Amino acid sequence: xxxxxxxxxxxxxxxxxxxxxxxxxxxxxxxxxxxxxxxxxxxxxxxxxxxxxxxxxxxxxxxxxxxxxxxxxxxxxxxxxxxxxxxxxxxxxxxxxxxxxxxxxxxxxxxxxxxxxxxxxxxxxxxxxxxxxxxxxxxxxxxxxxxxxxxxxxxxxxxxxxxxxxxxxxxxxxxxxxxxxxxxxxxxxxxxxxxxxxxxxxxxxxxxxxxxxxxxxxxxxxxxxxxxxxxxxxxxxxxxxxxxxxxxxxxxxxxxxxxxxxxxxxxxxxxxxxxxxxxxxxxxxxxxxxxxxxxxxxxxxxxxxxxxxxxxxxxxxxxxxxxxxxxxxxxxxxxxxxxxxxxxxxxxxxxxxxxxxxxxxxxxxxxxxxxxxxxxxxxxxxxxxxxxxxxxxxxxxxxxxxxxxxxxxxxxxxxxxxxx
Numbered sequence: 001x002x003x004x005x006x007x008x009x010x011x012x013x014x015x016x017x018x019x020x021x022x023x024x025x026x027x028x029x030x031x032x033x034x035x036x037x038x039x040x041x042x043x044x045x046x047x048x049x050x051x052x053x054x055x056x057x058x059x060x061x062x063x064x065x066x067x068x069x070x071x072x073x074x075x076x077x078x079x080x081x082x083x084x085x086x087x088x089x090x091x092x093x094x095x096x097x098x099x100x101x102x103x104x105x106x107x108x109x110x111x112x113x114x115x116x117x118x119x120x121x122x123x124x125x126x127x128x129x130x131x132x133x134x135x136x137x138x139x140x141x142x143x144x145x146x147x148x149x150x151x152x153x154x155x156x157x158x159x160x161x162x163x164x165x166x167x168x169x170x171x172x173x174x175x176x177x178x179x180x181x182x183x184x185x186x187x188x189x190x191x192x193x194x195x196x197x198x199x200x201x202x203x204x205x206x207x208x209x210x211x212x213x214x215x216x217x218x219x220x221x222x223x224x225x226x227x228x229x230x231x232x233x234x235x236x237x238x239x240x241x242x243x244x245x246x247x248x249x250x251x252x253x254x255x256x257x258x259x260x261x262x263x264x265x266x267x268x269x270x271x272x273x274x275x276x277x278x279x280x281x282x283x284x285x286x287x288x289x290x291x292x293x294x295x296x297x298x299x300x301x302x303x304x305x306x307x308x309x310x311x312x313x314x315x316x317x318x319x320x321x322x323x324x325x326x327x328x329x330x331x332x333x334x335x336x337x338x339x340x341x342x343x344x345x346x347x348x349x350x351x352x353x354x355x356x357x358x359x360x361x362x363x364x365x366x367x368x369x370x371x372x373x374x375x376x377x378x379x380x381x382x383x384x385x386x387x388x389x390x391x392x393x394x395x396x397x398x399x400x401x402x403x404x405x406x407x408x409x410x411x412x413x414x415x416x417x418x419x420x
Contacts, residue, residue, distance in 0.1 A: 006067065007085035007103075013049045014103075019090045022098060023057040034106065045106060052106035053084055060088045060100035062172060067102055069171045076143050077283075079136055080168040081107055081156070107167055109353050110156040113199070117208040126200060126209065126218050129157060132166040133196075134225035137188065138233065139284055140168065146184045148173030150192035152199045159352065160300040161359040185230075192222045232257060236278045247277055254279065258301045260286045294329035295337075299355040306359050310336070336378070343382045344390065351393045361385050 005014055018026055023042045032045040032052050042057045058066075063086045070083040082105040090098035113129055133155055140147060147154075147168070154170040177184075200215030209215070232253065239246050251261050262281035268274065287304035291297050299307065314332045315321060340361050341354040352360070365381035 002089055003087065004089040005085055005087050006064070008071075010085065011049055014085060014087070017046065017048070017055075019087060019098075019101075020093055022092070023055060023101065032106075052108075054081070054104045054106055056102045056104075057099045058102055058172070060086075063088070063100040063102040066170075066172050066174075069174055069176060070104070072176055073140075073143075073145065073168070073171065077285075078139060078143055078145070078168070079166065080171065081105065104169075107156050107158070107169075109356075110158045110167060112156060113152040114203070114208075116157060117203055126213075127221060128164055129166075130196065130218065130221045131225050132157060132160075132164040133192070134222055134229060135284075136166040136168065137192065137222075137226055138229045141180050141185050141188070141230075142233065142282065144177040144179050146175045146177065146180055147171075147188050148175065148191070149195075150188050151195035153195075158300060159356050161302040161306040161356065162363075163302045165300045165302070189223050189226060193219050196222055229257070233259065233279060233282050236276055238274055238276045240274060243275075247275075250277060250279075254282060255286050258286050258305070259284055260289070294326060295333045297333075297337075297355065299353070303353075303355040303359060306362070307337070307355065310358075310362060340378065340382050344386060348386070348390050351390055357390070360389070364389060 003015075003019060007014070017030060023044055026044055026046075030046050032047045034045040034052065044055050046053050046055055056063075067083045067086045070080055073080045074082060083102070084105050085103040086100060087103065088100040090100065092098055116125065116129070129152060133150070133152065136155065137147070137150060149170065149172070154168070156167045156169045157164045158167070159165075197216050197219035200209055200218055203209040204215055237246070237250060247264070247266065251264075254261055259282045261279050262283055263279075265278045265280050267276055285301060287308055288299060288301050291299065291304040291308055294311070295307075297304075297307065311329060311332045314336055315323075315328050318328070318331075320328050337358060340358050344351075344354075344357055351357075361378070361382050364385040365376055365378060368376040368381055368384060
């Protein structure tokens with residue numbers, strides 16, 4: 001049997017990896033020390049051609065299925081890891097067959113939930129992670145994807161201006177349909193609730209869940225938050241014919257949640273006295289798309305919201321409300337945003353994404369101004385932030401030397417959540 005590699009853009013360097021060895025025996029010189037979540041499969045990170053890849057050892061047919069499913073999710077522009085290759089036909093040195101490997105790109109500046117809880121975090125982190133997971137689950141369900149193993153362990157998280165953005169990292173049990181039934185959605189929610197409760201109990205038993213409330217009560221938040229968002233995105237709304245302004249109000253509410261409305265169903269009764277509306281197509285990323293159009297910056301949704309707020313403040317401070325929006329955005333980018341992000345020394349570039357640095361500098365400026373009793377110039381704020389705050393943060397581009405697999409696991413949660 002010959003080694004078989006399936007990839008969209010195959011990298012010849014893949015052939016140099018030690019495929020004849022079981023993944024758990026791969027030598028340290030090819031591995032990258034990145035945090036890993038708990039997994040039912042052997043998972044390793046490798047450095048290859050100036051990129052970091054995640055390699056999961058799994059049965060060949062399952063690897064191929066997950067590879068194509070992740071590609072389909074990517075085409076739908078859903079938050080998930082990017083599949084890189086499937087490697088099959090592996091033989092050990094005695095000629096015995098080995099399991100196939102699914103290779104995905106490592107999502108830069110992302111962390112598994114256990115790595116986040118190994119750091120010093122603000123109170124409420126568990127709830128913010130669950131809120132991010134609820135948004136991800138709603139987006140997946142709107143696209144017709146049934147996950148089948150929803151958990152914190154099967155998710156990666158990136159910081160997003162004080163909140164988090166969630167990315168699917170394991171689609172092994174997933175199914176893509178034209179439309180999900182209510183029963184399928186409720187099944188995913190029930191899986192999520194049980195898995196999250198177990199994961200939080202595990203953290204609590206390991207002393208990593210301080211001041212975050214009861215794990216079961218916290219896990220129920222996924223059901224509440226999901227229900228609120230799903231209702232806002234999909235509910236049918238009826239109102240009197242004279243209240244047509246409510247159509248625009250509904251669109252504005254969805255925009256504030258970070259969603260664009262691609263299509264609305266609007267109908268009236270026979271005499272035209274009542275109107276009913278229902279969103280038919282909603283696309284996440286309202287603020288990030290607007291910021292990308294204005295500045296070329298491709299960032300997370302809450303980061304985009306924060307940057308746009310600062311852009312609006314800049315526009316008002318410069319008395320340029322009547323100027324072309326694109327011109328003002330260009331000036332803000334070159335005179336405000338870029339000077340802040342360029343002020344970060346090269347050796348600290350791996351700490352946080354530039355947009356997250358900018359957000360934190362704005363927060364730091366507010367803190368300094370409150371303490372001083374007057375507005376602190378942005379130049380002073382970035383200098384103080386780089387000197388006193390940023391050096392103490394972990395390198396989230398890589399988090400080298402941290403391996404959460406070796407963290408204590410006291411109570412395994414149901415079904416053992418997989419990743420990546």
